[in-house]
Amino acid sequence: MRTETGQVFKLKDYKPTDFVVERIDLTFELDPRETKVISRVILHRREGVAKDVPLVFDGDELTLDGLQLDGSDIDPALYDVTPDTLVIRGLPESAPFEVTVSTTISPETNTALMGLYRTNGVYCTQCEAEGFRRITYFYDRPDVLAVYTVTIIASKDEAKYLLSNGNYLGGGNYDEGRHFAAWFDPHPKPSYLFALVAGDLGLIEDTFTTMSGREVALKIYVEHGKEPRAGYAMDALKRSMRWDEEVYGREYDLDIFQIVAVSDFNMGAMENKGLNVFNDKYVLADPATATDADFANIEAIIAHEYFHNWTGNRITCRDWFQLCLKEGLTVYRDHAFSADQRSAPVKRIAEIRLLKAHQFPEDAGPLAHPVRPESYREINNFYTTTVYEKGSEVVRMIRTVVGAEDFRKGMDLYFERHDGDAATIEDFLACFAEASGRDFKQFSLWYSQAGTPSVTVSTDWNEAKKTFKVTLEQSLAPTPGQSRKAPMHIPLAYGLILPDGSEFAGHPTGKEAADGVLHLTRRRQVFTFTGVPGRPVLSINRGFSAPVNIAMEQSTADLAHIARHDSDGVARWQAISEQATRHLVEASRLARDGRNLPSARDLADILVATAADDSLEPAFRAQALTLPAESDIAREIGSNIDPDAIHAAREAVLSEIARAGLAVFSDLADGAPKGPYSPGAADAGRRALAGIAMNYAAIAEGSPARAKAAFDAADNMTTLSQALQVMTQNFPAAAETRQALDTFRTRFADDPLVLDKWYSLQALAPGAGTRARVEELLAGKDFDRTNPNRMRALVGAFTSGNPTGFNAADGGGYRLLAREVVDIDKRNPQLAARLLTAMRSWRSLEAERQEQARLALVSIRSAGNLSADVSDIVDRMLAA
Incomplete structure (x- = not known):
């Protein structure tokens, strides 16, 4: 992996490559420790580039085995090579030529999970953003588009399926004990979209008929025995394909579309052309193991990666500064898809909650950056909520500015004009300017100015x-x-x-x-x-x-008027949320000063009335009853934050609401749908309302009995996890809670994805003993530190989702994170850096906690030999 570097990449320094890649042929002879890679690249010198300019390819921890020009070995005097760079001189001035590069890599020891690695016996790639250079020396940048042919050779016993991008050319026996498969992708793509998967996997299959009548083969590969749990993902894929045709006129363009689910993956999923690779948590689902939220996430992420086929693959980004061009736009598209599949207002409320909980703090802290950054040290650190979620909001605003009709015209023009291109934000905005006749010069500031207005x-x-x-x-x-x-x-x-x-x-x-x-x-x-x-x-x-902060003096009566009468469901929710936020902020300040808390009776009356209003859809009522999180209250307070005071104030308000509405909440807690489970929006909304009502009822009763009874009777994972959450959040030390946790652990001991929920619920439990429990779980002999999902489930949940536990005044939470970040960084820098962002708001804390957080960051900085990923984050946090 690349260790820390001071190199800064700047948008203004962009220039095209000196050589143009026409095609690349790759051959892999797979072996866990010694995979041989042969890359044959056909190039020509770009017009105007002087004949003495060398070819410079990227690498990352590579060893060169062989180097040829047009089939003959290159004189060692004509090239220089390091693990990170290959420089070749004396290349032809005009005619196309072929450079053949041979390397040997070790997938089994690649713990960074970038490039080609091996997990649970399956070979897998992750090349975005700069993982291809860990496979072979090449122009590893998004503006180098080429046609790929891939041949994979592997042991028959070890790898039943040999998969890559594009259409299948054929395969067969290679020699005794080995077989091969060849793939050809006719659509030019950058190296970050290259994919290879090989292994013995289970498979489900289906077909999709496009709007022009072509039949596309659909395949989803999972671990053996988990095939039935991939059915919902397949259904979501087919709905996504149809939606993109109907809403954007975008038809799929290959003979086959494949998804592979793996358990060790740094991201949620990856949109490799024709061969998407997924974290298995976003593919596998059934009622017994997945919650309603899991089903919704699978639907959204399947759609997101499929929609990338046009917004990201057919049209990619010129450079990584333009990352929002593919990600923000595709997030907008998957949001619109989910809104059409489910309740549009409820989906929008969830988007706003996510934006305020994660992107607004990013905008307000040391990691703030524009939607299109001007510079970076490590591109992996810019896969952020600003690029994704705020980038989506900017696209949404474009639609608001130009209207639905001109927005569709602008998108059609973008697809027509830039298909096969590596485009820029300017290219994108120009299409809407032309379609609508509007000037987007001022609007473009949304891409270049950081912060929340x-x-x-x-x-x-x-x-x-x-x-x-x-x-x-x-x-x-x-x-x-x-x-x-x-x-x-x-x-x-x-x-x-x-x-x-x-x-x-x-x-x-x-x-x-x-x-x-x-x-x-x-x-x-x-x-x-x-x-x-x-x-x-x-x-x-x-x-x-x-995506702005609104400062407006509105009376409680006016907010109540909006909540009762506004024709916009999101505005009604915002009015209720604003009332709750105001009260919680004031109560938190009083708690910090040791003063008596104000009555929350007015707020309680509003929320109980909303809960009891059957004219409102259940999912909306569940959102309205969900108080702003402790992190939301902290963001509103802004400085000198005392997490303990915020927690105490919020608990007091929850208790008052619960007591005021016990009769209503008791009735609603029994309102979950009966009969066969459906992950559809209607039933999911009823379960969401029943779950939050159960929480309020349990608080009012002061007992885990109701939740324990629901846990024992649950016939689906949503209700089971809701009940367990009620117990762990409100009664963490109760015997019923301990018994339920033990039952859950025993029942799902062999299912890592479900067990991740068990870890997270304990990490999120309030109380002084939670950190000690997290330490105990980390030290467990069966805890897998190499699995990103497991580390996020425990360490990530504790540091990002438990403000009082993580921000303990003695600094123990910060020291725990610092220790884990330094340890993880040795294996998986991306994971380490992302976990570290939990400290992005450390300067907003009160003085004692600030100092403890600073010392923890300094301890990371002084550890030495940090990756570029972690050193970039810690330097920015300390410098601001």
Whole structure:
């Protein structure tokens, strides 16, 4: 793996390669310790490049076995080679030529899980972002597109299936005991999309008929015995393919589409052309082992990786600074797909929760960066919520700005103009500018300016003149490397709700307000509505149309009016959430100062009434009853944060709500659907409402008995895990909780994915003893430290999801993470760096905790021999 480096890559330094790759032929002779790789690359010198300019290929921990030019060995005097670079001089000036590179690699000892590695007897690749250079010397960058032919040779006993990108050319016996398979991908692609999988796997198959009538073979490979659990993934794949045809006119373009599920994987999944590789947690599901959330995640991630076929594969990004061009856009597409498959308002609420919980803190801390960064040291560290989730929000805003019709025109133009290209953000925006006739120069600042904009909103109602003025003022705080920022184009969807609950149909004059959207483009703007019959209540940023912080003095009565009457379900939820947040922030501050907490009766009345309102869909009621998390409250407080005070305040509010609504919650807790399990949105919503009602009822009763009874009677994983969560969160030391945990462990001892839930629930339990329990579990003889899922389930859950346990005043949580990061970094730098981001908000803590966090970061920094991944993160955290 690459160790720490001071090299900084800058967007402004981009230049094309000196040589153009026309095609690449790869041959793999697979062996756990000595896999031989032969790469035959046909290239020509780019026009205008001088004849004395050498060819420079990337490598990473490689050893060169052989090097040929047009079939003849190259004179060693004409090349220089290190584990990380191959430089070849004296190449032809004009005619195409062939360079053959031979290397030997060891998949079995590749614990970084980048390049070609071996897990549970299966050979697997992960090449994004820069893993291909761990296989062979090559131009490992996204703007080098080539046609690939791949031949795989392996033992028949060891690898039943030999898979790669594209269409199957054929195969057969290679020699005694070995066989081969050849694959050809006719679509030029960058090296990061290369894939190879070989192993003895189980298989489920289906077909899909495209809109032009072609039949595509669909195959999903999993571990033997798990084939029935891949059925939902196959169904989600077929629905994704049909949706992309109907909504975007995008048809699949190969004869076969394959998915392989593996247990050791750093990411959720990878969109390799025609051969997606998945973390098995996002493929395997059945009612007994997967929750409703697991089913929803599988549906979304299957769709995401499939949609990449056009937004990422057919059109890729010119360089890694443009990563959001494929990821943010494809997240937007998978969000839209899930909204169509499920409840659109509930899906949008979940997206907002995720954005505020993870991306807003990233924007506000030392790891802040624009959606399109200007520079980086380690590209692996920019697979962030800013690139993905905020990148998606920017695409959503484009649709809001231009409207649905011109958005589709812009997307069609993008597909037509850039198919087969490595494109840029400028290319993307130009398509919408042309389709809509709008100028996107100011809007493009969303890609280049870091941070979350704040919009201050004030209103003025003139009874005599029947006018209503809305004043908007935007600001954007300094972030690392960006102190002064220009005004953004912020599209804010709005509504004026009249006293009778109806909506005012008029709109302010001027081009900056149309179709229910106020377009804030200057520092300060005033919008005036005339002819308003009665004092309205302003509903602003409906649907969370822009990823901004809204600062607005609205009374509790006005928020309640929005919650009762707004036609936008997301706005109704935001009004309820705002009331809860205000109360929790104030209660947390009082708890920090040792003062009595205010009554939450008004909030309790609103939430209990919402819970009892059968006119609202169950999934919406479940979202409304879910109080802002402790991390959300901390974000709103902003500085001098005391996690213990926040926890105490939130627990007190939960208790008051629970007591006020015990009768309602008791009734709803029994409302889960009966009969055969369905992962569909309707039944999942009823289970979600029953689960949160069970939590409130158990809190009010002060006993785990209700949850333990639900645990014992559960016939699906959703109810089982809900009940166990109620016990571990509220009664961690109770005998019933210990018994349920033991039962769960025994029942699912042979199922690693389900056992990950067991680890996470214990890591998330409140109380002073949780850290000791995490240490005990880490030291267990059957705990697999090499599996990313397992480490995320325990260490990741504790550090990112347990604010009081992780942020203990004695600094023990920080020291635990520092120790684990240094240890993991030796094997898997990507995993180590991602776990370390749990400390991104350390400077917002109160002084004592800040110092303990700083010391932990310094201890990592002083460990020495860190990977580039970890050193980049820790340096940025300490420098800010």
